[in-house]
Amino acid sequence: MTDSAVVEEKIAGEVCAAAEDARLTNELEPYLRMDRIPHIWCSGCGIGTAVNAFVRAVIDSKIEWKKLCVVSGIGCTGRVAGYLKLDSFHTTHGRAIPFATGLKLANPQLNVVVFSGDGDLTAIGGNHLVHAARRNIDLKVICVNNFIYSMTGGQAAPTTPKGTIASTTPYGFFENQLNLPQFVEACGAVYVARWTTFHVRQMRKAMVECLNKKGFTFLEIISPCPTLYGRRNNYRAGLDEMKMFKEKSEIKKDADVRDAVMIPGEKIVVGKFIDRERPSFLDAMDEHYREVLKDAYHPYTGAMI
Amino acid sequence: MKADPIGVNSGTYFMDGDSACCEGALAAGCRFVAGYPITPSTEVVELIARRFPKIGGVFIQMEDEIASSIAISGAAWGGAKTMTVTSGPGFSLMMEHIGYAVMTETPCVFVNVQRGGPSTGLPTMPGQQDMMQARWGSHGDYEVIALAPNSPQECFDLTIQCFNLAERYRVPVFLMMDECVGHMTEKVVIPPADEIEVEPRHYTDLKPEDYYPYKDLENQVPKMIKAGDGYFVHITGLTHDERGYPAMNADAHQKLVNRLIDKIRDHVDDIVLLEEDGMDDAEVAVISYGISSRVASRGVRLAREKGVKAGQLRLISVWPFPEKKIRELAQRVKAFVVVEMNKGQIVREVERCAGGRVPTAGALNAGGAVHKPEEILNTIMGVAS
Ligand SMILES: Cc1ncc(C[n+]2csc(CCOP(=O)(O)OP(=O)(O)O)c2C)c(N)n1
Numbered sequence: 001m002t003d004s005a006v007v008e009e010k011i012a013g014e015v016c017a018a019a020e021d022a023r024l025t026n027e028l029e030p031y032l033r034m035d036r037i038p039h040i041w042c043s044g045c046g047i048g049t050a051v052n053a054f055v056r057a058v059i060d061s062k063i064e065w066k067k068l069c070v071v072s073g074i075g076c077t078g079r080v081a082g083y084l085k086l087d088s089f090h091t092t093h094g095r096a097i098p099f100a101t102g103l104k105l106a107n108p109q110l111n112v113v114v115f116s117g118d119g120d121l122t123a124i125g126g127n128h129l130v131h132a133a134r135r136n137i138d139l140k141v142i143c144v145n146n147f148i149y150s151m152t153g154g155q156a157a158p159t160t161p162k163g164t165i166a167s168t169t170p171y172g173f174f175e176n177q178l179n180l181p182q183f184v185e186a187c188g189a190v191y192v193a194r195w196t197t198f199h200v201r202q203m204r205k206a207m208v209e210c211l212n213k214k215g216f217t218f219l220e221i222i223s224p225c226p227t228l229y230g231r232r233n234n235y236r237a238g239l240d241e242m243k244m245f246k247e248k249s250e251i252k253k254d255a256d257v258r259d260a261v262m263i264p265g266e267k268i269v270v271g272k273f274i275d276r277e278r279p280s281f282l283d284a285m286d287e288h289y290r291e292v293l294k295d296a297y298h299p300y301t302g303a304m305i
Numbered sequence: 306m307k308a309d310p311i312g313v314n315s316g317t318y319f320m321d322g323d324s325a326c327c328e329g330a331l332a333a334g335c336r337f338v339a340g341y342p343i344t345p346s347t348e349v350v351e352l353i354a355r356r357f358p359k360i361g362g363v364f365i366q367m368e369d370e371i372a373s374s375i376a377i378s379g380a381a382w383g384g385a386k387t388m389t390v391t392s393g394p395g396f397s398l399m400m401e402h403i404g405y406a407v408m409t410e411t412p413c414v415f416v417n418v419q420r421g422g423p424s425t426g427l428p429t430m431p432g433q434q435d436m437m438q439a440r441w442g443s444h445g446d447y448e449v450i451a452l453a454p455n456s457p458q459e460c461f462d463l464t465i466q467c468f469n470l471a472e473r474y475r476v477p478v479f480l481m482m483d484e485c486v487g488h489m490t491e492k493v494v495i496p497p498a499d500e501i502e503v504e505p506r507h508y509t510d511l512k513p514e515d516y517y518p519y520k521d522l523e524n525q526v527p528k529m530i531k532a533g534d535g536y537f538v539h540i541t542g543l544t545h546d547e548r549g550y551p552a553m554n555a556d557a558h559q560k561l562v563n564r565l566i567d568k569i570r571d572h573v574d575d576i577v578l579l580e581e582d583g584m585d586d587a588e589v590a591v592i593s594y595g596i597s598s599r600v601a602s603r604g605v606r607l608a609r610e611k612g613v614k615a616g617q618l619r620l621i622s623v624w625p626f627p628e629k630k631i632r633e634l635a636q637r638v639k640a641f642v643v644v645e646m647n648k649g650q651i652v653r654e655v656e657r658c659a660g661g662r663v664p665t666a667g668a669l670n671a672g673g674a675v676h677k678p679e680e681i682l683n684t685i686m687g688v689a690s
Pocket residue numbers: 074075076077078093116117118119120121144146148149150151152157
């Protein structure tokens with residue numbers, strides 16, 4: 001959100017895919033709240049790349065735009081909801097998932113996407129993440145992981161890699177960090193994938209898969225934050241972090257979630273970790289009551305008023 | 306609009322307040338409840354869980370009260386009438402989302418079956434110590450509506466009223482019960498559906514291209530939409546303009562917060578519900594609400610027997626505070642007595658409105674048990690002499 005103009009010059013040559021997408025942005029205008037542009041994100045930030053891929057994924061997935069809702073928490077990523085021209089909800093810090101749970105259960109016809117930051121979803125919102133995954137609520141969670149709390153100025157997050165610097169860990173982070181794919185897999189998510197903002201095409205494909213899959217899906221997008229994470233950790237420009245993503249990422253087919261832990265200087269395992277079938281909350285509820293209550297059951301059909 | 310018969314269990318029952326609250330919610334059209342168990346409110350959601358599958362609703366036992374309190378906002382935007390139910394400690398956890406519902410103008414109902422506090426306090430015993438928390442517990446300036454039933458019958462009637470007010474003003478509305486009223490069993494009459502008036506959700510008539518979420522106002526209250534209907538609204542807890550877009554400036558903030566407050570303050574007369582007994586010639590006005598009012602009436606009667614002209618004013622709605630009524634009474638009574646199960650919450654409001662014109666005494670206790678009638682009598686006699 002502050003300065004990082006350096007990034008722009010370098011981007012064109014090195015990251016062709018991202019640049020190509022950026023040039024095509026105009027065709028996405030109908031899907032964005034153009035009256036809110038310019039957006040608040042810094043140049044070199046990965047959130048815009050994720051939004052760009054998301055809109056394209058929605059188009060690819062052919063789901064009905066009108067029935068799509070995006071719910072965000074609070075943070076730089078939390079602002080995503082406000083730039084998309086659909087029913088969008090900017091909620092409270094950490095609570096996008098329970099808000100989305102209410103929205104989805106009240107109107108099962110909606111396709112509800114939660115688009116938020118790693119701190120938002122896994123620290124303050126960690127408990128909600130656990131239980132929405134466990135219940136298999138039909139939500140598509142997109143978590144932009146920039147290893148840091150950005151909006152509040154670069155404090156440590158549960159995802160900050162050990163040894164790296166944040167504003168509240170000036171001598172380096174020494175806690176154990178959360179391995180998000182492993183965490184949500186253990187909680188019961190039916191789809192778990194991770195890509196970096198370098199992998200725009202794969203990210204877009206993974207988003208399509210999430211949108212078309214019923215149940216609790218989780219997509220982690222590793223994203224640069226040059227302004228607050230990069231600056232303190234030797235990636236001064238967004239591009240530097242992108243280069244690292246390019247060099248260190250290891251695409252694995254059917255990768256093991258245990259390998260997804262992120263250790264500075266070591267490989268970043270990306271790819272699809274989990275794709276499995278489990279009944280969603282509403283389907284399980286429906287099936288259970290039909291069996292137990294038989295004719296006394298009056299199925300819930302969504303909004304009543 | 307009349308109630309949907311499927312949610313109305315018409316008849317005459319011997320029923321406790323928690324059950325009556327559940328029946329009231331169903332009659333009002335509530336079809337989404339999110340909650341987390343806490344004594345003495347749990348029976349409400351237990352009964353909801355039993356009844357919903359048979360009438361077509363969703364109950365979800367969330368992971369905590371924070372989740373419950375925001376899930377009901379989400380569900381309201383999905384088109385449902387929604388409620389959460391809790392007691393003091395859970396109410397404390399819900400505060401941020403009360404502010405969110407105020408700011409986003411989300412109709413929803415919070416039931417607080419109060420118990421003695423602070424902290425985990427007295428789980429199975431009554432209190433009225435969350436009254437100021439209901440008024441000011443969330444950060445920022447706002448106005449809400451809070452009703453306080455004093456019988457199982459009122460738990461039924463006022464729950465419906467809470468839903469109706471929530472729809473009319475697009476605010477979170479609180480049913481401030483207490484353990485006694487929640488657990489006491491009395492006669493409750495549930496009328497036929499066609500005798501129950503329910504407020505519909507007020508959806509906009511405008512086309513999506515003409516609609517701004519905070520512009521289409523009627524009596525300062527914006528018309529709503531339902532997610533998925535193609536209006537493409539943006540809803541945020543940030544200060545926003547008529548489009549619902551964040552507007553980080555003092556002017557936008559003044560405009561929004563003033564409207565949020567005025568839409569309640571300007572309609573106080575429509576919202577305030579009071580009950581008077583023996584007030585015509587009263588020299589001592591005994592003010593109470595909720596379960597305390599039942600002992601207060603006994604205190605008033607004992608005082609009358611002793612020749613003191615006492616009368617009772619019961620606040621059925623506590624917030625917004627009936628300032629006009631108290632100011633008017635301050636012109637003609639000699640003293641106020643406020644009976645409440647806390648160490649001084651509503652009594653301060655009465656003092657404020659009395660403006661030093663007449664003395665105000667509190668018959669106060671820290672919760673755990675309702676007052677003894679003698680305590681109230683003594684306070685009345687104290688101010689009368
Ligand atoms: C209850 C509450 N606590 C703290 C905050 C302050 N806060 C705003 S954003 C944020 C962190 C966001 O970090 P993350 O989710 O990683 O998102 P990013 O900004 O990195 O995209 C915090 C702590 C808040 N808004 N609300």
